[in-house]
Amino acid sequence: MPATLHDVAALANVSIKTVSNVVHDYKHVRPDTRERVLAAIKELGYRPNITARGLRSGRTGVIGLALPELSLSYFAELADSVIRAAEKRSLVVLIEQTGGGDREREIEMLSSPRLQLTDGLIFSPLGMGMADRELLDVPYPLVLLGERIFGGPTDHVTMRNVDAARAATRHLLERGRRRIAVIGGHEGEDMGSATLRLRGYREALAEAGVPFDERLILPAREWHRHDGARAMRDLLAAGTPFDAVFGLNDTLALGALRALQEAGVRIPGDVAVIGFDGLDETQYSLPTLTTVDPGRDEIAATAVRVLAERIEGRRGAPGNDGAGPREYLADFRLIERESTAS
Amino acid sequence: MPATLHDVAALANVSIKTVSNVVHDYKHVRPDTRERVLAAIKELGYRPNITARGLRSGRTGVIGLALPELSLSYFAELADSVIRAAEKRSLVVLIEQTGGGDREREIEMLSSPRLQLTDGLIFSPLGMGMADRELLDVPYPLVLLGERIFGGPTDHVTMRNVDAARAATRHLLERGRRRIAVIGGHEGEDMGSATLRLRGYREALAEAGVPFDERLILPAREWHRHDGARAMRDLLAAGTPFDAVFGLNDTLALGALRALQEAGVRIPGDVAVIGFDGLDETQYSLPTLTTVDPGRDEIAATAVRVLAERIEGRRGAPGNDGAGPREYLADFRLIERESTAS
DNA sequence: TTGAAAGCGCTAACAT
DNA sequence: ATGTTAGCGCTTTCAA
Numbered sequence: 001m002p003a004t005l006h007d008v009a010a011l012a013n014v015s016i017k018t019v020s021n022v023v024h025d026y027k028h029v030r031p032d033t034r035e036r037v038l039a040a041i042k043e044l045g046y047r048p049n050i051t052a053r054g055l056r057s058g059r060t061g062v063i064g065l066a067l068p069e070l071s072l073s074y075f076a077e078l079a080d081s082v083i084r085a086a087e088k089r090s091l092v093v094l095i096e097q098t099g100g101g102d103r104e105r106e107i108e109m110l111s112s113p114r115l116q117l118t119d120g121l122i123f124s125p126l127g128m129g130m131a132d133r134e135l136l137d138v139p140y141p142l143v144l145l146g147e148r149i150f151g152g153p154t155d156h157v158t159m160r161n162v163d164a165a166r167a168a169t170r171h172l173l174e175r176g177r178r179r180i181a182v183i184g185g186h187e188g189e190d191m192g193s194a195t196l197r198l199r200g201y202r203e204a205l206a207e208a209g210v211p212f213d214e215r216l217i218l219p220a221r222e223w224h225r226h227d228g229a230r231a232m233r234d235l236l237a238a239g240t241p242f243d244a245v246f247g248l249n250d251t252l253a254l255g256a257l258r259a260l261q262e263a264g265v266r267i268p269g270d271v272a273v274i275g276f277d278g279l280d281e282t283q284y285s286l287p288t289l290t291t292v293d294p295g296r297d298e299i300a301a302t303a304v305r306v307l308a309e310r311i312e313g314r315r316g317a318p319g320n321d322g323a324g325p326r327e328y329l330a331d332f333r334l335i336e337r338e339s340t341a342s
Numbered sequence: 343m344p345a346t347l348h349d350v351a352a353l354a355n356v357s358i359k360t361v362s363n364v365v366h367d368y369k370h371v372r373p374d375t376r377e378r379v380l381a382a383i384k385e386l387g388y389r390p391n392i393t394a395r396g397l398r399s400g401r402t403g404v405i406g407l408a409l410p411e412l413s414l415s416y417f418a419e420l421a422d423s424v425i426r427a428a429e430k431r432s433l434v435v436l437i438e439q440t441g442g443g444d445r446e447r448e449i450e451m452l453s454s455p456r457l458q459l460t461d462g463l464i465f466s467p468l469g470m471g472m473a474d475r476e477l478l479d480v481p482y483p484l485v486l487l488g489e490r491i492f493g494g495p496t497d498h499v500t501m502r503n504v505d506a507a508r509a510a511t512r513h514l515l516e517r518g519r520r521r522i523a524v525i526g527g528h529e530g531e532d533m534g535s536a537t538l539r540l541r542g543y544r545e546a547l548a549e550a551g552v553p554f555d556e557r558l559i560l561p562a563r564e565w566h567r568h569d570g571a572r573a574m575r576d577l578l579a580a581g582t583p584f585d586a587v588f589g590l591n592d593t594l595a596l597g598a599l600r601a602l603q604e605a606g607v608r609i610p611g612d613v614a615v616i617g618f619d620g621l622d623e624t625q626y627s628l629p630t631l632t633t634v635d636p637g638r639d640e641i642a643a644t645a646v647r648v649l650a651e652r653i654e655g656r657r658g659a660p661g662n663d664g665a666g667p668r669e670y671l672a673d674f675r676l677i678e679r680e681s682t683a684s
Numbered sequence: 685t686t687g688a689a690a691g692c693g694c695t696a697a698c699a700t
Numbered sequence: 701a702t703g704t705t706a707g708c709g710c711t712t713t714c715a716a
Contacts, residue, residue: 002481004708004709004710005709005710006709014686014687015686015687015688016687016688016709016710016711017686017687017688017711017712018685018686018687020710020711020712021685021686024711028685028686029685029686030685030686033685033686047453047455047458048455048458048709048710049397049458049708049709049710050455050456050458050459050710051393051396051397051402051458051459051708051709051710052397052692052708052709052710052711053709053710053711054393054397054459054692054710055391055393055394055397055692055693055694055708055709055710055711056691056692056709056710056711056712057692057710057711058692060393060459061456062436062459069422070412070418070419070421070422070425071418071419071422071622073415073418076412076413076415076418076421077412077413079412079418079437080411080412080413080439083412083437083438083439084439087439092436092438092456093436093437094404094434094435094436094437095421095425095435095436095437096425096434097422097425097426097429111389113389113390113392114392114403114434116389116390116391116392116393117392117393117396117402117404117459139344139387225623225625225626226625226626229626254626255626257628258626258627258628261628262628280413281567281623283567283568284567284568284571284596284597284600285600286599286600286603286604286628346692346693346694347693347694348693356702356703357702357703357704358693358694358695358703358704359695359696359702359703359704360701360702360703362694362695362696363701363702366695370701370702371701371702372701372702375701375702390693390694391692391693391694392694393692393693393694394692394693394694394695394708395693395694395695396694396708397692397693397694397695397708397709397710398693398694398695398696398707398708399694399695399696399708400708
């Protein structure tokens with residue numbers, strides 16, 4: 001039976017208000033009273049009951065983080081960053097996995113009672129799309145991550161997909177590559193990482209006057225290593241000539257690396273490879289993988305900050321007091337490694 | 343302003359008790375009353391306030407998961423498994439990162455007020471040791487994971503480290519390897535994964551009558567890819583002959599793989615490599631990595647089940663009603679891949 | 685500077 | 701079958 005405010009008050013011979021004042025470091029408490037209360041707290045091992053505090057104040061100090069799955073390295077690293085950022089603000093993170101792009105589950109999540117004891121949500125959808133935009137208009141603070149929905153009713157923290165992909169493609173073009181295969185295309189996608197990164201790729205080609213070749217775009221709905229390897233094998237089997245590969249994420253690129261080496265292709269000699277995400281493990285592949293860090297830490301820190309501000313009401317709800325939904329873009333950085341050395 | 347039980351009751355012209363009954367699917371509610379209440383709930387968009395429920399019932403439906411860091415693949419995959427297992431029991435998971443083996447932070451965690459709104463904790467320490475055993479005697483349900491503490495006051499779910507390491511070593515011995523280097527030793531460790539796996543290694547050597555060579559044990563306090571690569575380079579530089587490598591975890595083994603290939607060593611031709619953990623990514627390295635799956639899913643499922651049972655009081659607190667602390671061991675499985683093909 | 689007391693929204697014992 | 705009511709532990713006016 002844990003001690004309550006009342007127990008402490010009784011032991012210290014004061015009212016619970018005084019104890020509360022001490023707990024909250026309220027200024028106007030006589031030093032000796034404070035002493036007495038502190039002693040009682042210690043003696044009883046009193047710890048405030050967060051649930052009760054939450055009920056009273058309407059805050060729990062918990063934020064939700066909904067993402068596809070932690071076993072995808074990108075999301076594991078994102079979760080790590082979010083938890084660290086939240087900790088700095090004394091917030092704790094409750095993680096929900098929505099599965100790899102299951103739209104229904106994502107929508108369900110948004111109104112899950114499981115989120116009730118959460119002050120707000122950082123949401124990274126993969127299945128929902130532009131058409132589901134208005135579903136984001138939920139009755140609690142929500143910060144959107146990712147590239148599936150733009151112009152929605154909530155704050156949105158994302159990366160410079162087009163710019164970063166253009167930079168990645170340029171990097172290959174500058175090294176003399178002209179037939180750059182892309183792994184990870186999503187056919188029929190209206191909006192998403194694949195679409196945006198592909199746009200950056202095409203822009204870079206156009207700038208350089210290099211013709212676009214449909215056959216070099218390899219679809220891969222899932223972005224696991226496995227899919228990267230499979231796509232690569234398909235391209236090799238098709239016999240389409242190419243001298244570089246742009247994996248729309250690192251995992252695909254690492255899978256491609258593997259398939260290329262199996263086939264005896266030298267990297268970067270025969271084929272240069274570049275990825276996207278700046279995963280930790282890209283430093284340790286053989287060869288090490290050139291990649292683009294889309295600013296994961298900055299994204300996490302911004303998302304937590306913006307969410308905390310909305311929760312504290314410092315900026316009001318979007319569209320409520322003029323503090324409309326905002327879009328935040330993190331800075332990216334190209335990390336050169338062996339896989340594209342010239 | 344979200345609707346409360348009272349609002350629904352008023353709209354449906356019933357008492358809050360009836361609404362509560364409907365919400366909880368209580369049997370004895372007249373069908374038409376139920377209809378009316380359901381309609382009111384829908385109209386008001388009523389969602390039960392979990393915080394209030396938690397305050398009243400003493401349960402929140404949240405369990406804590408404290409682990410070193412999500413950016414270590416093993417823990418990311420473990421968290422994934424735990425979240426899935428929890429979901430099946432309608433529990434939600436709050437994740438705390440303790441950092442890579444920071445004993446103080448781990449101890450602090452155990453009495454963190456942040457855990458207050460949690461019904462129980464699954465705890466995977468890396469820094470705490472046998473001497474800290476009694477610190478696990480906390481006033482809430484706790485399930486211990488890992489190999490740092492045995493015989494503590496709580497339920498403990500772990501893996502067959504010695505057996506699994508013995509099997510891994512045997513696997514190499516059976517393929518004719520005699521000079522098996524081990525990466526990941528923790529000098530001066532009293533108890534832990536390194537100690538136990540090393541014990542299995544030595545047992546297998548002894549069985550096979552192969553002499554133990556101190557020089558083949560390479561320390562690595564951190565178990566990142568980086569450390570595996572460094573250790574491997576050290577061994578190569580030292581010139582100590584060896585024909586196999588046992589990475590005490592997969593990440594170390596993958597780092598070693600990389601360093602060996604840099605040095606032009608053929609795998610498994612010159613040196614066979616085996617890891618430990620059964621990480622997803624071991625399927626995609628070049629060559630693919632032989633490893634031991636220590637039963638991660640089973641560990642997660644068991645931990646959640648045992649914790650849920652303790653929370654529900656079905657088994658009482660350990661040592662409270664005779665249902666003393668129990669130790670659970672998951673089954674392991676050796677997964678043969680290219681890195682040890684003969 | 686400190687105390688008394690009214691709830692926050694819900695559950696559950698008790699009453700009808 | 702449904703209603704009444706007393707708290708769960710805390711924060712927060714309002715008084716003293």
